[in-house]
Amino acid sequence: MNDSAEFQRSPSHFTDRITADGGDGWPVEPGRYRLVVSRACPWASRSLVVRRLLGLEDALPLAVADPVQDERSWRFTLDPDGRDPVLGIAFLSEAYHARDKEYDGGISVPAIVDVPSGKLVTNDYQRITLDLETEWRALHREGAPDLYPEALRDEIDDWMDRVYRDINNGVYVAGFAKRQEKYDAAYARLFARLDQVSEHLAGQRYLVGDTITEADVRLFTTLVRFDAVYHGHFKCNRNKLTEDRVLWAYARDLFQTPGFGDTVDFDHIKRHYYMVHEDINPTRIVPRGPDLRGWRTPHHREELGGRPFGDGTPPPPPPPEEVVQPL
Incomplete structure (x- = not known):
């Protein structure tokens, strides 16, 4: 939080990279x-x-x-x-x-x-x-998708920048605002961007091209938390994700795609937000809802075409020690 009472996310302090050539002193090595x-x-x-x-x-x-x-x-x-x-x-x-x-x-x-x-x-x-x-x-495994194809990187980067600023980080700017005008501004930017994304996705299955990219991964991780925590806890309550026909179907499509929903733990998500942010939720009571069964309902997004993994294949099931409790 800064002097303007607006939430400011701290930049990452340790930015060394693990690269194929080990340029930062950290080479890619399996198991290291x-x-x-x-x-x-x-x-x-x-x-x-x-x-x-x-x-x-x-x-x-x-x-x-x-x-x-x-x-x-x-x-x-x-x-x-x-x-x-x-x-x-x-x-x-x-x-x-x-x-x-x-x-x-x-x-x-x-x-x-x-x-x-x-x-x-x-x-x-x-x-x-x-x-x-x-x-x-x-x-990478055999059949791994290309999530950051070189020919589409400018478009992917553009979407990721807009989604980060107004959605990924935007829910936090709204949720941690200390003054009404700061909250109002963040709320307006968030839902304006969600409306734009919804309109864009009404005509195509994924954000960029016809396959899943890094841009979809980054949007998904906010959408999957929206009704469970951001709608109420962060006061991002113009409407729920389930009330936006396009975004709700898009989020369900990804959730049901191997590699997405099988990494999501709603119990961890809810307990973290409601128990750790005591300035927002001093009672630390964790809500029982929302009903999560809708995440497994048909989404019909395949009617828009697209190939989730491009020329690749779905990942195999997660290792037994990484299996999350199913819905």
């Missing part, structure tokens, strides 16, 4: 790194979806933090003895401080940690998925 996520976090969920679609589960093992962190940061209380079994740490902040013992900023996910040294490599959520799609190609 650990992806730390919370299934509650939309930014981390991007990396979960992309990792599944590309088949990087073995190459980039996963650590899942408790959705309810405390003042010491994201914690590994879901694991036996409250420690990540590979990194041996109880809190993600330990990897941040192994990298920079003087660091006193925020502890965010997704984060990639170097297992041999225990040091954080990057928390650059805007870059992590793009590098998984481009720099990690040698480790």
Whole structure:
């Protein structure tokens, strides 16, 4: 929050990249790194979806933090003895401080940690998925889709910029506003952009081209949280996702696509937002609704054509240890 009472997202502090040539000192190596996520976090969920679609589960093992962190940061209380079994740490902040013992900023996910040294490599959520799609190609599964095709990158980048500014981050600007006019402005930008996206998607199955791209991944992770938390908790309540015929069908289409819905944990999502944001929800009561069964209903988006994975194939089922409780 700044002096204008408007929410400002802090930039990622650690922006090293893991690349095929190791230009930043971190070469792509299977099994060397650990992806730390919370299934509650939309930014981390991007990396979960992309990792599944590309088949990087073995190459980039996963650590899942408790959705309810405390003042010491994201914690590994879901694991036996409250420690990540590979990194041996109880809190993600330990990897941040192994990298920079003087660091006193925020502890965010997704984060990639170097297992041999225990040091954080990057928390650059805007870059992590793009590098998984481009720099990690040698480790992609056979049949992995191209989520960031070179010929469409300008258009994908344009959509991602607009969606990030007004939707992905826009719900937070509205939800954490401290003055009415700041909330009103964010609310107006959010729904103006959602209306534009809805109109665009009325005539085509995906945001860019006829296949799933990174742009769809980034929009999905906000839409899937919309009715469960953003509509009420963040006061983004002009209408629910389920009340927009196009966006609701689009979101269901993606949710039912392997690699999307099988990474979503609504229990983690709801407990995080309603229990952690005590300034917004001081009682920490977690709502029972909404009814989630609609996510499995027919969407009919296939009538618009399109090929979800392009020339590729769907990912196989998730590893047993990563299966999320089904709806």
